[in-house]
Amino acid sequence: MLKRLLTGSLLAITLVVPFTSMAEQESSTPKLAYFTLEPDLTTNFYTKGKKLGYIQVRIDIMVASDADLPIVERHQPLIRDAVVELLGEQSEDKIKSLAGREDLRKTLVEKLNNILLPETGRRVIADLLFTKYMYQ
Numbered sequence: 001m002l003k004r005l006l007t008g009s010l011l012a013i014t015l016v017v018p019f020t021s022m023a024e025q026e027s028s029t030p031k032l033a034y035f036t037l038e039p040d041l042t043t044n045f046y047t048k049g050k051k052l053g054y055i056q057v058r059i060d061i062m063v064a065s066d067a068d069l070p071i072v073e074r075h076q077p078l079i080r081d082a083v084v085e086l087l088g089e090q091s092e093d094k095i096k097s098l099a100g101r102e103d104l105r106k107t108l109v110e111k112l113n114n115i116l117l118p119e120t121g122r123r124v125i126a127d128l129l130f131t132k133y134m135y136q
Contacts, residue, residue, distance in 0.1 A: 032126065033066035035073060040132060043084045047092045055087055055095055058132035061112075061125055068124050075116055082115050083108060095135050105130060 040058045047053040061072055061079070072079070086108060087095075094100035105128060113123045 031066055033063050033069050034129075035061045035063065035069055036131070037061065037076065037080060037083070041080060041083055041087070043088045045088060045090050045092065045095050045135075053092055053095065053135060055135045056132065057083075057087070057130055057134075059083065059108075060129045060131050062127040062129065063124055064126045071116075071120055071124055075119060078115060078119070079112055082111055086111060101130065101133065 037059045040056050042054065042056045045053045045055055063069060063072060086104070090100070090104065094104065109125055109128055112125050112128070116124050
């Protein structure tokens with residue numbers, strides 16, 4: 001009887017211990033968070049004729065931890081300026097192609113991290129998404 005009780009208790013303990021350690025690991029890992037630049041950014045870009053091209057984007061910035069959201073919010077004017085500047089320098093072909101859009105996204109992540117590095121002392125932005133991308 002005592003042997004069954006000890007075996008049952010030992011089995012219950014071995015089942016519970018891994019789950020508690022997994023829960024501790026999950027709570028200690030930082031969670032990704034997103035910050036949406038609002039309102040949408042609108043600027044013009046270079047075209048091949050006399051017409052002006054316009055682009056309007058909505059950007060969600062992904063940070064590695066939700067503790068970084070206040071940093072992105074505090075530096076939002078700097079981020080918006082850099083995005084508008086980079087979009088305005090692009091050619092019509094780059095704006096309108098899917099490969100150009102992906103290239104632009106990667107360039108923005110790199111440029112924004114380089115701009116925020118002197119301000120924050122580390123790379124804050126993990127990635128970014130264009131949740132709205134319209135051009136004319």
